Amino acid sequence: xxxxxxxxxxxxxxxxxxxxxxxxxxxxxxxxxxxxxxxxxxxxxxxxxxxxxxxxxxxxxxxxxxxxxxxxxxxxxxxxxxxxxxxxxxxxxxxxxxxxxxxxxxxxxxxxxxxxxxxxxxxxxxxxxxxxxxxxxxxxxxxxxxxxxxxxxxxxxxxxxxxxxxxxxxxxxxxxxxxxxxxxxxxxxxxxxxxxxxxxxxxxxxxxxxxxxxxxxxxxxxxxxxxxxxxxxxxxxxxxxxxxxxxxxxxxxxxxxxxxxxxxxxxxxxxxxxxxxxxxxxxxxxxxxxxxxxxxxxxxxxxxxxxxxxxxxxxxxxxxxxxxxxxxxxxxxxxxxxxxxxxxxxxxxxxxxxxxxxxxxxxxxxxxxxxxxxxxxxxxxxxxxxxxxxxxxxxxxxxxxxxxxxxxxxxxxxxxxxxxxxxxxxxxxxxxxxxxxxxxxxxxxxxxxxxxxxxxxxxxxxxxxxxxxxxxxxxxxxx
Numbered sequence: 001x002x003x004x005x006x007x008x009x010x011x012x013x014x015x016x017x018x019x020x021x022x023x024x025x026x027x028x029x030x031x032x033x034x035x036x037x038x039x040x041x042x043x044x045x046x047x048x049x050x051x052x053x054x055x056x057x058x059x060x061x062x063x064x065x066x067x068x069x070x071x072x073x074x075x076x077x078x079x080x081x082x083x084x085x086x087x088x089x090x091x092x093x094x095x096x097x098x099x100x101x102x103x104x105x106x107x108x109x110x111x112x113x114x115x116x117x118x119x120x121x122x123x124x125x126x127x128x129x130x131x132x133x134x135x136x137x138x139x140x141x142x143x144x145x146x147x148x149x150x151x152x153x154x155x156x157x158x159x160x161x162x163x164x165x166x167x168x169x170x171x172x173x174x175x176x177x178x179x180x181x182x183x184x185x186x187x188x189x190x191x192x193x194x195x196x197x198x199x200x201x202x203x204x205x206x207x208x209x210x211x212x213x214x215x216x217x218x219x220x221x222x223x224x225x226x227x228x229x230x231x232x233x234x235x236x237x238x239x240x241x242x243x244x245x246x247x248x249x250x251x252x253x254x255x256x257x258x259x260x261x262x263x264x265x266x267x268x269x270x271x272x273x274x275x276x277x278x279x280x281x282x283x284x285x286x287x288x289x290x291x292x293x294x295x296x297x298x299x300x301x302x303x304x305x306x307x308x309x310x311x312x313x314x315x316x317x318x319x320x321x322x323x324x325x326x327x328x329x330x331x332x333x334x335x336x337x338x339x340x341x342x343x344x345x346x347x348x349x350x351x352x353x354x355x356x357x358x359x360x361x362x363x364x365x366x367x368x369x370x371x372x373x374x375x376x377x378x379x380x381x382x383x384x385x386x387x388x389x390x391x392x393x394x395x396x397x398x399x400x401x402x403x404x405x406x407x408x409x410x411x412x413x414x415x416x417x418x419x420x421x422x423x424x425x426x427x428x429x430x431x432x433x434x435x436x437x438x439x440x441x442x443x444x445x446x447x448x449x450x451x452x453x454x455x456x457x458x459x460x461x462x463x464x465x466x467x468x469x470x471x472x473x474x475x476x477x478x479x
Contacts, residue, residue, distance in 0.1 A: 007073055013052040014070035017059060017102075019084040020045040025091060025115050033116070042115075046108050057174060057199040059102040063092055071199070095121055096131030099149035104174055106145035113141040144170075165478075168214035171203045175233040179261065183228060186268040186299060194303060201236065201257035205250065208240045213415040213427075216241055217478040219352065220400040228267065228275070231352055236260040238348035242386070245393050246344075259313035259341045263320050263349060266296025290329040293318050315339040320346045323381025343383040347390055350374060350382060355400070367398035367413075368464050396423045400474045402467040405459045408434040410470055412477045417449030424461065425449035429477045432470055441476040 020041070027041040052059045052070075062069045068085065069075070075085075092100065095118055117137040121130040131150055138146065147167075178200040182192045207215040219234040239260035240253050248256060267275050270292055274285050281289060296317035303309050319342035322328045326336070338346075354370040365373070371394065374380055374387045394416075397403060401413040411428035419425065429443030448459055467474050 009055055010052075010071060010073045011075060013048070013055055014059070014061070014073065014075050016048045017045075017052050017070070018061070018068070018075070018088045020048040021115075022084040022087045022091065024111070025119060026087070028115055028119050033112070042108060042112055045111050046106075049102050049106055049111070053102065053104050053106070054193070055195055057104050057178060057196045058203065061100045061102075063089060063098050091118065094127060094130070095134055095148075096127035096129075096150055097134075097148045101147040101149070103145040103147070103170055104177065110141075110143045110146055114138065114143055114146050117141060165214045165217075168207055168211065168218055171207045171215065172218045172233060172237075175200045175204055175236065175261070176229045179229040179232045182262075182265065183268040186265065192303060194309065197261065198254070198258060201254055201261055204233070204236055204261075205240050205253045205257050208237065208244060208253075209250065212241055212244075216399055217414060220474045220478050227356065228264070231349075231356065232261050232264055234352040234356075235263060235345065235348045238352060238390075239345055242344060242348060242390055242393055246389060255310040255312060256341055256344065258310060259316040260345050260348060262296070262300060262313055263316050263345050264292065264296065265299050265317060266292035266294065269295040269299065290321075293321055293330055312339055312341040316342045316345045318342075320349055322346075324383050325381060328381055338383075344386055347374070347382050347386045350380065351390060355398075366464055366466065367394070367401045368396065371396075371398060392423075395426050397426050397461065397464070402431075402465050402470070402472060402474070403428065403461045404463050404465050406462050407459050409459070410465065410472070411446070412443065412467070412472065412474055414445065414477070417447050419449035422449040425457070431467075431472050431477065438471075443477050 024038075024041040024045045027035070027038045031038050049059065056071050058071070060069075060071055067074055068089065092098070117134055120137075121133060125133070128150070131148070134148065138148070178196055182197065185192055204215065215237055219237055236257050240257045243253050243256045270288055274281065274288050277285065297314055300309060300314045300317055316339065318330070319338050322330070322332065322338055322342070323346075324338060324343065326332055326338075351367075351370055351374065354365050354373070355367050371387075371391050374382050375384070375391065378384075395413070397413045399413055399415055403411055403413060405411060405428075409430055410432035411430050414427045414429050416423070417425045417427055425448040427445065427447045427449075429441075429445055430439050431441075431443050432438055446459065448457065448461065451457055
């Protein structure tokens with residue numbers, strides 16, 4: 001299916017979503033909640049939102065002047081939907097809403113609660129006052145898959161840090177969900193939904209560009225049982241963050257993120273017993289494992305019909321285990337230079353794999369050890385320039401590293417410090433106080449690069465330690 005066909009589908013689904021929102025709101029104004037007409041209208045609204053989410057994974061309805069956009073696609077008015085569109089615009093503007101975001105997983109209860117809260121807003125208040133009241137009522141109703149923004153907001157991320165983290169968590173969870181669906185679909189012989197994949201990557205790229213710390217911190221949430229899917233999302237996040245530091249523009253980051261998210265798609269063609277084996281692979285099983293880049297190449301070539309998939313994504317799936325000296329696998333038939341995306345994804349893949357607890361690796365290496373090994377051991381086959389760039393991105397102490405401070409406190413590294421020249425002074429979350437008492441997660445955030453008035457530093461890292469020694473679960477400090 002071409003991009004033009006996709007746009008037609010988005011417009012159709014978007015129009016249906018707006019019409020059903022307007023219809024459900026009108027029904028709620030005319031009849032009590034338990035009325036059959038109201039219940040049918042909410043059922044229609046849920047079905048319309050699920051259709052839109054199946055296409056893109058998320059729906060962003062934005063008002064811009066006299067126009068309505070859904071996921072960057074402008075919706076066109078017609079005589080058959082003019083009344084519904086006008087009613088929808090009036091409803092949104094009356095409540096001060098300029099943007100409505102519908103997330104994957106929205107429920108019937110959330111739509112019902114949202115529309116009820118919207119309809120109950122006092123008419124005597126100004127739109128901005130109604131908007132603030134609406135947000136409060138949405139929080140009270142525990143509405144998590146519907147978000148609103150004002151017409152003056154350029155993005156929903158102009159919010160407190162905890163709200164930015166919540167959005168990052170939803171972006172991460174959505175990426176894992178899409179990765180899981182793709183792998184399971186390929187195993188069952190289904191073609192992946194390319195549009196949904198692209199939307200998941202766009203959300204990750206946007207999150208990295210707008211609040212890198214909130215999304216990179218979530219790469220510490222390495223779920224043993226979900227390794228196949230979380231690994232793909234982590235590699236995508238690291239690759240995009242690294243690409244950003246290297247100067248790639250947004251469109252290039254989208255292509256890079258898609259390549260990273262799909263780099264291991266070939267493993268979906270292997271037997272689960274081989275992929276998840278807890279002991280060493282025998283020769284036959286190892287040969288099967290070495291075939292996954294080729295399987296990935298075949299799978300992505302089939303997806304490339306209609307020019308929907310960047311060619312470099314196919315190259316990354318094929319080349320990410322080749323090593324820069326071509327001593328890896330699969331062995332090339334003639335000399336070649338690995339593609340830039342392939343070398344970058346290989347670095348992100350190697351870092352995340354080495355720092356993750358897996359079925360055959362119960363004790364992962366500490367992040368700082370992994371970076372040192374990648375930098376000093378040429379046998380690992382990584383591009384040294386890109387490894388250096390990764391070290392500059394993550395710092396000497398990468399996110400998730402447990403460290404002991406000269407104050408006898410224990411902390412978890414949360415990101416680079418505000419002073420880019422002080423790589424050894426990151427932002428940390430205090431996890432254990434100087435007396436050895438545990439500090440409740442997510443800990444106390446401290447920037448070690450901020451000096452005191454006399455020029456000294458109140459805290460300095462003494463050495464790296466294992467979080468297991470203190471009973472710390474690193475992921476707890478990023479949720």
